[in-house]
Amino acid sequence: MGKIEEYTVKRDADRTDLKLNMGxxxxxxxxxxxxxxxxDGEIIRKCTPHIGxxxxxxxxxxxxxxxxxxxxxxxxxxxxxxxxxxxxxxVAVEKxxxxxxxxxxxxxxxxxxxxxxxxxHLLWLATHALDIGAMTVFLYAFRERAMIMxxxxxxTGARLTVSYPRIGGVRNDVTQEFIDRAHAxxxxxxxxxxxxxxxxxxxxxxLKRTKGIGIITADEAINWGLSGPMIRGSGIxxxxxxxxxxxxxxxxxxxxxxxxxxxVYDRYxxxxxxxRQSALIIKQCVxxxxxxxxxxxxAPKFTLPPKERVMTDMESLIxxxxxxxxxxxxxxxxxVYVATxxxxxxxxxxxxxxxxxxxxxMRLRAPSFVHASVxxxxxxxxxxxxxxxxxxxxxxxxxxxxx
Amino acid sequence: xxxxxAAEKIYELFSEKALAxxxxxxxxVIAAYAIPCLVVINLIQGAAGMLTYxxxxxxxxxxxxxxxxRVGPFGLIQFLADGVKLFLKEDIIPDxxxxxLFKLAPYIVLSSTVLAAIVVPFGGSFIVADLxxxxxxxxxxxxxxxxxxxxSGWASNNKWALLGGIRSAAQIISYxxxxxxxxxxxxxxxxxxxxxxxxxxxxxxxxxWFIFHNPFSFVAFFIFFVSALAxxxxxxxxxxxxxxxxxxxxxxxxxxxxxxxxxxxxxxSIFIISGLxxxxxxxxxxxxxxxxxxxxxxxxxxxxxxxxxxVPLCLVIIWVRWSMPRLRIDQMLTMCWKYFIPIAFAxxxxxxxxxxxFNGNGIFWRMPAP
Amino acid sequence: xxxxxxxxxxxxxxxxxxGLGSLMVGIIFRPHRPYAEKxxxxxxxxxxVGETRSRFHIHFYIIAMLFLVxxxxxxxxxxxxxxxxxxxxxxxxxxxxxILILTVxxxxxxxxxxxxxx
Numbered sequence: 001m002g003k004i005e006e007y008t009v010k011r012d013a014d015r016t017d018l019k020l021n022m023g024x025x026x027x028x029x030x031x032x033x034x035x036x037x038x039x040d041g042e043i044i045r046k047c048t049p050h051i052g053x054x055x056x057x058x059x060x061x062x063x064x065x066x067x068x069x070x071x072x073x074x075x076x077x078x079x080x081x082x083x084x085x086x087x088x089x090x091v092a093v094e095k096x097x098x099x100x101x102x103x104x105x106x107x108x109x110x111x112x113x114x115x116x117x118x119x120x121h122l123l124w125l126a127t128h129a130l131d132i133g134a135m136t137v138f139l140y141a142f143r144e145r146a147m148i149m150x151x152x153x154x155x156t157g158a159r160l161t162v163s164y165p166r167i168g169g170v171r172n173d174v175t176q177e178f179i180d181r182a183h184a185x186x187x188x189x190x191x192x193x194x195x196x197x198x199x200x201x202x203x204x205x206x207l208k209r210t211k212g213i214g215i216i217t218a219d220e221a222i223n224w225g226l227s228g229p230m231i232r233g234s235g236i237x238x239x240x241x242x243x244x245x246x247x248x249x250x251x252x253x254x255x256x257x258x259x260x261x262x263x264v265y266d267r268y269x270x271x272x273x274x275x276r277q278s279a280l281i282i283k284q285c286v287x288x289x290x291x292x293x294x295x296x297x298x299a300p301k302f303t304l305p306p307k308e309r310v311m312t313d314m315e316s317l318i319x320x321x322x323x324x325x326x327x328x329x330x331x332x333x334x335x336v337y338v339a340t341x342x343x344x345x346x347x348x349x350x351x352x353x354x355x356x357x358x359x360x361x362m363r364l365r366a367p368s369f370v371h372a373s374v375x376x377x378x379x380x381x382x383x384x385x386x387x388x389x390x391x392x393x394x395x396x397x398x399x400x401x402x403x
Numbered sequence: 404x405x406x407x408x409a410a411e412k413i414y415e416l417f418s419e420k421a422l423a424x425x426x427x428x429x430x431x432v433i434a435a436y437a438i439p440c441l442v443v444i445n446l447i448q449g450a451a452g453m454l455t456y457x458x459x460x461x462x463x464x465x466x467x468x469x470x471x472x473r474v475g476p477f478g479l480i481q482f483l484a485d486g487v488k489l490f491l492k493e494d495i496i497p498d499x500x501x502x503x504l505f506k507l508a509p510y511i512v513l514s515s516t517v518l519a520a521i522v523v524p525f526g527g528s529f530i531v532a533d534l535x536x537x538x539x540x541x542x543x544x545x546x547x548x549x550x551x552x553x554x555s556g557w558a559s560n561n562k563w564a565l566l567g568g569i570r571s572a573a574q575i576i577s578y579x580x581x582x583x584x585x586x587x588x589x590x591x592x593x594x595x596x597x598x599x600x601x602x603x604x605x606x607x608x609x610x611x612w613f614i615f616h617n618p619f620s621f622v623a624f625f626i627f628f629v630s631a632l633a634x635x636x637x638x639x640x641x642x643x644x645x646x647x648x649x650x651x652x653x654x655x656x657x658x659x660x661x662x663x664x665x666x667x668x669x670x671x672s673i674f675i676i677s678g679l680x681x682x683x684x685x686x687x688x689x690x691x692x693x694x695x696x697x698x699x700x701x702x703x704x705x706x707x708x709x710x711x712x713x714v715p716l717c718l719v720i721i722w723v724r725w726s727m728p729r730l731r732i733d734q735m736l737t738m739c740w741k742y743f744i745p746i747a748f749a750x751x752x753x754x755x756x757x758x759x760x761f762n763g764n765g766i767f768w769r770m771p772a773p
Numbered sequence: 774x775x776x777x778x779x780x781x782x783x784x785x786x787x788x789x790x791x792g793l794g795s796l797m798v799g800i801i802f803r804p805h806r807p808y809a810e811k812x813x814x815x816x817x818x819x820x821x822v823g824e825t826r827s828r829f830h831i832h833f834y835i836i837a838m839l840f841l842v843x844x845x846x847x848x849x850x851x852x853x854x855x856x857x858x859x860x861x862x863x864x865x866x867x868x869x870x871x872i873l874i875l876t877v878x879x880x881x882x883x884x885x886x887x888x889x890x891x
Binding site: 432433436437439440441444448490491492493494495496497498499500509510513514517518520521531532534539557559560561562563565569572573576577579580583584587590591594595596650655656659660661664733736737740741744745748751752755756758759763 | 798876
């Protein structure tokens with residue numbers, strides 16, 4: 001008798017019927033995340049995330065480039081919200097150099113960052129809904145995302161990898177047309193939000209698929225180092241825009257939405273409210289936009305002079321030569337860590353400077369990396385379909401996760 | 404009342420001439436039956452093609468897109484272009500696959516789908532064979548689908564396909580019970596399994612349809628429709644395919660023509676199930692005339708009426724796909740076992756009570772005098 | 774009349790012929806260039822690990838068994854439904870008893886969590 005019981009227990013403990021690789025080539029793993037699933041029928045017994053398929057050595061590349069030329073690298077981290085990456089980078093480097101962008105540039109940056117946040121959240125909504133099977137939300141969200149892309153194109157010349165902010169300001173001033181479009185967009189965006197919500201917000205199937213799935217308690221969220229909508233969904237109002245405001249966030253009013261249950265549905269609601277708040281911030285930025293310079297007076301030390309000046313003006317030529325070969329040389333020795341609130345969560349830039357034009361060490365704290373590690377906690381014991389919902393709710397971008 | 408099937412009519416038309424020419428009778432009989440068979444199979448394939456087009460256009464409309472518009476006027480022959488493309492695609496059979504089962508599976512799926520079309524009354528006397536076990540026949544052949552799906556999933560030697568195959572087995576067999584029970588509600592009323600007779604005992608006007616026969620047949624219609632969605636693997640029950648979960652499910656290893664056979668079967672079954680729902684619950688092609696005695700133009704009108712009921716049902720099925728998220732496999736099975744089956748049983752019992760109490764009459768529907 | 778069932782045979786033949794025909798004719802046109810990597814089963818870009826044809830979860834078997842019970846029950850109901858209007862009340866009481874017995878089994882299965890997924 002005892003023997004049989006022992007055997008049964010042992011069989012159940014190491015019971016995996018099927019080992020399954022989900023990803024890197026899988027439609028729902030948002031890029032090249034690979035999950036090794038140990039399945040018992042449809043139930044996940046063990047889930048092991050594997051990352052690194054998109055590793056490009058951004059941190060090391062950054063150490064080999066001047067502060068100026070490392071900026072476009074940050075576009076490729078979270079390529080869904082490259083504007084926010086750029087801004088975070090510039091804020092961090094500005095702190096290292098002890099300069100600050102002028103007010104107008106700060107407002108422009110805030111406005112662009114919120115546009116980037118809307119675009120990123122829209123892509124999240126689109127893919128999350130698509131993964132759960134609501135295919136129509138996908139194209140609705142992409143319609144509005146295209147509007148933002150077009151605005152970015154008008155402003156920066158690029159749709160996805162914008163490289164728009166500069167150390168000590170922004171590259172070019174906004175036009176009146178851009179401001180009008182941003183304002184109009186912020187005005188009409190809530191009506192589009194209602195369209196998405198009509199499709200899924202009260203949909204019984206959507207509620208069944210998201211409520212009570214992938215629960216993360218507040219304690220767990222803190223212990224796993226979550227940030228952004230992930231931690232706010234668990235009921236902790238942690239938002240760097242409020243706690244350590246950078247750019248113009250201290251001058252604009254917005255709410256930080258939090259969830260109660262910490263499940264997929266709460267995180268969905270949190271992001272939906274954030275979308276509305278972002279639209280409000282854009283509106284405030286447009287209304288409060290001050291006049292003035294868009295670059296710090298010290299900016300020539302960090303910004304390449306225009307091409308025609310380089311060709312005609314000796315000083316500019318020397319200036320450009322130094323900036324290209326050695327980089328801005330005025331950094332103090334020491335280290336600096338600046339975190340900004342990206343759509344995905346807390347994105348931190350950590351620089352160690354030895355006073356030269358290149359960082360001695362560049363370290364990136366990527367929210368997607370941290371969030372991917374919480375997947376086993378959310379998935380184990382659930383079904384395959386829940387894995388998909390959980391990956392969607394994490395809103396990870398592997399470009400940033402693998403760096 | 405003498406009833407002729409289309410085949411018998413063809414036989415009558417040509418028998419004298421053909422026998423005079425010296426063609427033996429068995430050949431003639433087979434030929435007479437083969438003609439409507441070929442027509443119906445082509446009809447189903449055409450319907451499947453048009454439904455893929457409809458699906459693309461409707462989804463495009465729902466999603467603010469344009470949809471197929473390059474091949475032919477309004478992209479109307481896009482499905483032919485797709486067919487040609489799939490026709491020219493390499494046929495890949497994975498190394499570790501069970502080759503025999505892998506090759507056999509699409510045929511089983513396709514034949515189980517088109518076989519159901521035999522007993523679907525297309526209005527008038529246009530029915531391939533008015534079997535007196537029509538409804539049972541449809542239930543039987545549609546459960547053959549399970550074998551095909553399971554076979555394809557198992558033979559592919561692919562984990563996604565296997566999961567898809569098992570899912571489809573669990574799903575289709577579960578939902579077969581409410582489907583059958585909801586159809587039985589109507590059999591109780593008519594006392595026959597013949598689909599043609601079921602259609603004939605209804606009428607032109609909505610209050611003469613069985614969906615409005617009594618409150619329980621109204622419920623039965625929706626149970627039938629939703630269960631049929633599940634049996635066809637359509638969203639919100641498309642677990643065997645579930646492209647975001649199982650990549651493409653049971654057909655993930657299939658390519659080219661073999662893949663397109665699965666596709667034709669899927670869209671063909673949408674048409675057939677809609678046709679069945681129209682015939683059993685919505686009066687089919689009945690316009691209040693005897694389908695066997697009416698002149699040809701009235702019979703064609705009946706076919707038109709049948710299609711006028713079937714096509715909107717097809718469109719609803721497509722509409723549902725583009726508006727609904729996907730359920731989860733356990734929720735889907737729970738829904739079937741905890742809600743649909745008890746409700747279907749309750750409908751059956753309640754319909755029986757209704758018939759006993761009201762002497763076989765419905766709210767508006769009157770039992771035909773014997 | 775057996776000729777009624779002739780269409781079934783013809784249909785199966787035609788359906789198979791359609792499938793076979795399209796595949797056979799396609800051989801002339803379509804390429805055939807297999808190589809080892811192409812013939813690996815798809816597993817999200819990885820080389821497949823472990824055994825594919827492994828055990829299934831017990832729940833699928835439970836569902837199959839439940840299906841068997843209820844489908845056989847439905848089979849009993851088919852003839853009952855056809856003759857219902859001829860036999861009337863007697864048939865009704867008989868079937869109610871039958872369904873009641875099955876309901877007991879149904880409740881038992883429910884209480885035993887046969888419909889639950891864990």
